[in-house]
Amino acid sequence: MPQRPPVSTDPLRNRGTAFTVEERANLGLVGRLPSAVETLDQQAERCYRQISSYSTDLQKYTYLDQLHDRNEVLYYKVIVDHLAEMLPIVYDPTIGDAIKQWSNDYRDSRAVYLSIDRPDDVRESFTGLGLGPDDVDLIVVSDAQEILGIGDWGVNGTDISIGKLAVYTAAAGIDPSRVVAVNLDVGTDNEMLLNSPEYLGNRHARITGQRYDDFIDLYLRTASELFPNALLHFEDFGPSNARRILEDNRDSYRIFNDDMQGTGAIVMSAVFSGLKVTKQTFAEQRLLVFGAGTAGTGMADQISAAMIRDGLTAEEAKARVWLVDVNGLVTDDMADLPNYQAAYARPAAEVADWARTDGVIDLLTVVTEVKPTVLIGTSTMHNGFPQAVVEALAAGVERPILLPLSNPTERIEVMPADAVPWTDGRALIATGIPVDPVNYNGVDFHIGQANNALLYPGLGLGTIVSGAARVTDGMLLAAAKAVADQVDPTGLGASLLPDVDNLRASSATVALAVAKQAIEEGVATKSHDNLVQAVEDAMWQPIYSGNPE
Numbered sequence: 001m002p003q004r005p006p007v008s009t010d011p012l013r014n015r016g017t018a019f020t021v022e023e024r025a026n027l028g029l030v031g032r033l034p035s036a037v038e039t040l041d042q043q044a045e046r047c048y049r050q051i052s053s054y055s056t057d058l059q060k061y062t063y064l065d066q067l068h069d070r071n072e073v074l075y076y077k078v079i080v081d082h083l084a085e086m087l088p089i090v091y092d093p094t095i096g097d098a099i100k101q102w103s104n105d106y107r108d109s110r111a112v113y114l115s116i117d118r119p120d121d122v123r124e125s126f127t128g129l130g131l132g133p134d135d136v137d138l139i140v141v142s143d144a145q146e147i148l149g150i151g152d153w154g155v156n157g158t159d160i161s162i163g164k165l166a167v168y169t170a171a172a173g174i175d176p177s178r179v180v181a182v183n184l185d186v187g188t189d190n191e192m193l194l195n196s197p198e199y200l201g202n203r204h205a206r207i208t209g210q211r212y213d214d215f216i217d218l219y220l221r222t223a224s225e226l227f228p229n230a231l232l233h234f235e236d237f238g239p240s241n242a243r244r245i246l247e248d249n250r251d252s253y254r255i256f257n258d259d260m261q262g263t264g265a266i267v268m269s270a271v272f273s274g275l276k277v278t279k280q281t282f283a284e285q286r287l288l289v290f291g292a293g294t295a296g297t298g299m300a301d302q303i304s305a306a307m308i309r310d311g312l313t314a315e316e317a318k319a320r321v322w323l324v325d326v327n328g329l330v331t332d333d334m335a336d337l338p339n340y341q342a343a344y345a346r347p348a349a350e351v352a353d354w355a356r357t358d359g360v361i362d363l364l365t366v367v368t369e370v371k372p373t374v375l376i377g378t379s380t381m382h383n384g385f386p387q388a389v390v391e392a393l394a395a396g397v398e399r400p401i402l403l404p405l406s407n408p409t410e411r412i413e414v415m416p417a418d419a420v421p422w423t424d425g426r427a428l429i430a431t432g433i434p435v436d437p438v439n440y441n442g443v444d445f446h447i448g449q450a451n452n453a454l455l456y457p458g459l460g461l462g463t464i465v466s467g468a469a470r471v472t473d474g475m476l477l478a479a480a481k482a483v484a485d486q487v488d489p490t491g492l493g494a495s496l497l498p499d500v501d502n503l504r505a506s507s508a509t510v511a512l513a514v515a516k517q518a519i520e521e522g523v524a525t526k527s528h529d530n531l532v533q534a535v536e537d538a539m540w541q542p543i544y545s546g547n548p549e
């Protein structure tokens with residue numbers, strides 16, 4: 001068993017200037033701190049002032065990252081007290097910039113690094129943490145092939161695992177002493193990193209095929225054997241790996257793919273809200289997904305499943321979905337379609353007389369022909385929804401649901417400041433990044449953040465509280481409904497989704513719905529006399545409690 005680090009270097013126990021005189025004496029800290037003994041509030045106010053003095057978000061990110069490694073209670077106190085302001089700093093979009101700089105700016109890191117070149121180290125990398133089988137609730141892992149919309153960042157992508165965990169704790173009170181961030185270093189195809197003297201990861205191309213699959217398998221087996229209660233969250237894997245890993249393992253392990261399932265569920269929430277405005281059913285929707293990768297096809301799966309629940313056959317549901325990717329509309333005569341696109345490919349004969357540009361049926365043509373009721377952007381293509389596309393969308397239906405979801409800011413398909421006037425305020429909009437309200441014709445249009453961060457923390461908490469052995473489709477749907485039920489979207493300019501400011505309360509509501517569903521489906525392994533209280537009790541609070549020794 002590894003020795004506990006000295007208290008002043010252990011961010012889980014360190015309290016800095018909040019240590020009392022007595023604690024300082026007991027902990028060997030006499031003379032190591034200035035005389036003043038502060039409260040947590042006083043410390044948090046100073047930190048907030050310091051953060052506010054920085055001029056760039058990346059500087060604020062760096063400050064908070066260092067605080068995270070120094071004093072976790074204080075770090076979470078500052079974030080929770082200013083959730084809407086801090087989430088875009090410690091998470092999306094600023095985290096994208098931090099990841100690009102990660103090797104250059106490297107100082108220290110709390111993650112577990114697993115290298116495909118050293119599979120024999122995997123077990124020891126976990127056992128070296130000194131945590132027992134009941135000590136871990138959650139592990140977030142990424143191989144960093146598709147970080148947000150900025151591509152392959154190899155070991156630099158470690159911060160996405162850390163950032164996603166920070167959101168779990170800030171938003172849903174997942175205990176930060178019971179989580180682990182993991183980077184799977186399988187190489188990188190990012191030439192810039194491979195040629196950078198600063199790069200800290202394996203200097204070879206991504207390993208693929210059997211060796212990759214064996215490594216994933218080794219991770220799953222080792223992590224779930226050592227920490228049998230942990231939810232294994234997968235983040236930002238490449239599209240074919242993300243889907244294959246989930247499909248092959250979801251019946252055997254407690255795993256969750258955030259980009260497919262979490263994003264699909266938050267989009268379901270936004271569509272539930274949109275349909276309250278249009279007073280339609282899922283079965284009446286025509287769904288167009290622009291950018292048919294991990295997230296986009298995950299949404300197509302959940303929305304077409306909702307159409308089937310509304311009474312359509314699988315064939316009828318499929319006939320109401322269109323995918324547009326780099327080669328335009330996805331049709332069944334295209335060679336080498338990945339299976340997740342082939343599942344929704346349109347019959348070539350059906351579109352034989354549609355207009356083509358350089359042989360491609362482009363987005364504008366599809367919008368004009370199909371008149372989608374829901375248009376989703378997960379393409380990573382900034383300005384992928386130009387004015388002509390947005391106007392064609394609004395010409396096709398009265399209240400289109402428009403979800404430009406690509407992150408970070410440099411990737412979003414259209415900014416609401418443009419889309420609101422282009423649709424004369426008729427579009428029901430939510431975005432992946434946080435966006436300020438748009439004032440148009442005297443009305444403030446509030447733009448909900450359809451980012452999986454608004455849903456996965458509560459889903460994770462509900463899974464942990466219920467001890468659900470699997471994350472089922474029913475649990476995802478319960479989470480989506482619980483998010484949507486928190487807003488009244490019917491007023492002009494109302495948001496489709498709850499405010500980030502209310503995220504802790506929202507996450508508790510989601511967790512309760514998820515835990516109830518897990519119990520109903522018989523996948524829960526824990527029982528509670530009072531589930532509401534169990535969720536409340538499970539939420540870690542950023543306060544100094546207990547004996548720091």
Ligand SMILES: NC(=O)C1=CN([C@@H]2O[C@H](COP(=O)(O)OP(=O)(O)OC[C@H]3O[C@@H](n4cnc5c(N)ncnc54)[C@H](O)[C@@H]3O)[C@@H](O)[C@H]2O)C=CC1
Pocket residue numbers: 146147148149150236238239258259263266290291292293294295296324325326327377378379380381384405406407408411431432433450451452453
């Ligand atoms: N709001 C949210 O909660 C989430 C948003 N996303 C965002 O969605 C975007 C995609 O993420 P993933 O699905 O993980 O990536 P991915 O790489 O799996 O999918 C992207 C897809 O877009 C296609 N694409 C690229 N350029 C295009 C273009 N010019 N026109 C049409 N299609 C194009 C690619 O071929 C690929 O199929 C990212 O920006 C990511 O940040 C992803 C997950 C959650």
Ligand SMILES: CC(=O)C(=O)O
Pocket residue numbers: 092147148149236258259407432451452453
């Ligand atoms: C939000 C998220 O998971 C992504 O953009 O990849």
Ligand SMILES: [Mg+2]
Pocket residue numbers: 148235236258259
């Ligand atoms: Mg992601």
